[in-house]
Amino acid sequence: MKVNNAVSCLNDQPMNPKLLFWIPALLRVFFILLGSAVVGWLFGPVYGLGVALLAVLSLLIVQLDYLHKLGSWLDDPQSTRLPDGWGSWTNIFSRLYRLRRDDERNQSELTEWLARFRQAMHLLPDGVAIMDDVLFLEWCNPAAERHLGLTLEKDKGMRVTNLIRHPDFIDYIILGRYEQPLTLSLRDRKLICQIIPFENRRQILVTHDATETQRIEEMRRDFIANASHELRTPLTVIVGFLEIASSEPDLDAGTRASHLKLMTEQGRRMQVLIEDMLTLSRLESVDYPLRPERVDIKTMVEDIAQEARALSNGQHLVTTTVEGPDVTGSAEELRSAFGNLASNAVRYTPSGGTIHLIWQNTPEGPQFVASDTGIGIDQIHIARLTERFYRVDKSRSRETQGTGLGLAIVKHVLLRHGGNLCIKSEAGKGSNFIVTLPPALIAA
Numbered sequence: 001m002k003v004n005n006a007v008s009c010l011n012d013q014p015m016n017p018k019l020l021f022w023i024p025a026l027l028r029v030f031f032i033l034l035g036s037a038v039v040g041w042l043f044g045p046v047y048g049l050g051v052a053l054l055a056v057l058s059l060l061i062v063q064l065d066y067l068h069k070l071g072s073w074l075d076d077p078q079s080t081r082l083p084d085g086w087g088s089w090t091n092i093f094s095r096l097y098r099l100r101r102d103d104e105r106n107q108s109e110l111t112e113w114l115a116r117f118r119q120a121m122h123l124l125p126d127g128v129a130i131m132d133d134v135l136f137l138e139w140c141n142p143a144a145e146r147h148l149g150l151t152l153e154k155d156k157g158m159r160v161t162n163l164i165r166h167p168d169f170i171d172y173i174i175l176g177r178y179e180q181p182l183t184l185s186l187r188d189r190k191l192i193c194q195i196i197p198f199e200n201r202r203q204i205l206v207t208h209d210a211t212e213t214q215r216i217e218e219m220r221r222d223f224i225a226n227a228s229h230e231l232r233t234p235l236t237v238i239v240g241f242l243e244i245a246s247s248e249p250d251l252d253a254g255t256r257a258s259h260l261k262l263m264t265e266q267g268r269r270m271q272v273l274i275e276d277m278l279t280l281s282r283l284e285s286v287d288y289p290l291r292p293e294r295v296d297i298k299t300m301v302e303d304i305a306q307e308a309r310a311l312s313n314g315q316h317l318v319t320t321t322v323e324g325p326d327v328t329g330s331a332e333e334l335r336s337a338f339g340n341l342a343s344n345a346v347r348y349t350p351s352g353g354t355i356h357l358i359w360q361n362t363p364e365g366p367q368f369v370a371s372d373t374g375i376g377i378d379q380i381h382i383a384r385l386t387e388r389f390y391r392v393d394k395s396r397s398r399e400t401q402g403t404g405l406g407l408a409i410v411k412h413v414l415l416r417h418g419g420n421l422c423i424k425s426e427a428g429k430g431s432n433f434i435v436t437l438p439p440a441l442i443a444a
């Protein structure tokens, strides 16, 4: 192939380009002169001159042919079909080949980089929008489209302040204090935006979706406030009684005994609360992986029913139906989740009611159902019941020793087992708390 010629040229020891030009040129002149001298000597000077003219003409035609080939190659330069050359043309073509090959390599590297850059920009969770010096949109990645409600195809070339018409954003642009990021509430999202000028004539708008971070931060703040509040109430009672005991040393034995009883109750309340908080934090911790084992559900449900009867103190009828298979999971965690549901059923069912604990297999997977004929829950509360410290009736929850963390613990146990909780309830009629575990957890 012609290219091979050029490649082999490249591999040879590079020759001085001047020599490459002059040696063949002088050789050609020498042979023409020699040929025409011989012909002139043999047939006379006219024939000699004719031969010389013919030779020069044919050389000219060859050179013009090469020029033509070069011209057509330049129209569509490709390193794979370079014309073959002779004499100094070999050198010219091999140089062209090298230039073209480098060019092609650079171009393919550049295309590869661009594709990689585009892919990275597509995958970037943060939004990036490039604008010119007067804030006309030039390009943006999909995250920026999502965050700012833009469509690159449609909005390209439009002024960003016309596309994002939030007053805080407009102020940010007017003030031009770009060293500070701007927190923007846009389309139900909390965005952190910052403009970074670059290249003198361009600016990048970077957006970061902080909705989830802010939600977690809010949850953390709420949790601390709620936990402190929950602990403060029993502590206030205990401290109050302790102050009475120290300021009135002559309290009669009966009063002192009742104060001690109340203090013990409040102390226990704090203990249960702290235990529930520790359980929750353990369930959320990545350092506390699930340790699956075969769980004997029949024994577990019967034990839970026994505890429910003890809690009910004979005020309810507690029955069980166990038909489902054993499962693989954390016995301790499942016991805690099912136990919480059973104890809630007792605590939120007035005396004389019925609690039915069921373990059954269904096409969706094995199910634990805690069914009661208790006070029930209004629909508006159901979606929020698994939030920490969320209670429908605070005083009733406290009266029945509730911490407000029971259903949050259930939710986390189920998250760790891939299960889900469905709550069906009607105010005044009773509730069904249905836990469904994945069929894959059925023990062999």
Ligand code: ADP
Residues within 6 Å of the ligand: 340, 344, 345, 348, 349, 372, 374, 375, 376, 377, 385, 390, 391, 392, 393, 397, 398, 401, 402, 403, 404, 405, 406, 407, 408, 431
């Ligand atoms: P608590 O310790 O207050 O019971 P939970 O997280 O276990 O906290 O439950 C949250 C709230 O859900 C309770 O305060 C109660 O209002 C409601 N609840 C839970 N189970 C039942 C039930 N079986 N019947 C009626 N309401 C219930």
